Amino acid sequence: MIHRKAHLWSFFLLALLTSCRSDQFVEVVVPNCDTTMYQREIRPIILANCSISGCHDGTNSNPNFNKYLMLKEIIDTKINGTPEILYRIDLPLSNIDHMPNNGQILSSTDRTKIEVWINAGYPGCDL
Numbered sequence: 438m439i440h441r442k443a444h445l446w447s448f449f450l451l452a453l454l455t456s457c458r459s460d461q462f463v464e465v466v467v468p469n470c471d472t473t474m475y476q477r478e479i480r481p482i483i484l485a486n487c488s489i490s491g492c493h494d495g496t497n498s499n500p501n502f503n504k505y506l507m508l509k510e511i512i513d514t515k516i517n518g519t520p521e522i523l524y525r526i527d528l529p530l531s532n533i534d535h536m537p538n539n540g541q542i543l544s545s546t547d548r549t550k551i552e553v554w555i556n557a558g559y560p561g562c563d564l
Contacts, residue, residue, distance in 0.1 A: 475561030479554050482547045483508065486537045505563045512559055520555055
């Protein structure tokens, strides 16, 4: 009986010691935070065409596209059923609401990447 109690206490002590480690890795998962497409494909397009000085760079009252949630908000906003960002990209260059408003037209490849990303549910987040 004493031998059995010693085994029980040994097991309890071992369990206690291994469960009280402070260096255990805890993974935090953010829902819908697959940043692969966003970081590799979309963010460079946004930084080169939208988050430029005086536009969507956080220095004025325009939404700051350096922040994923601000960009997401514009995508969530619909104009005639189209995400606002695509709506503005597709406007004629002569329209004051055309984006980017630096006198450039977004390449069809970049526009398609943005559309595919939006249709995929625009996964991403700020890292």
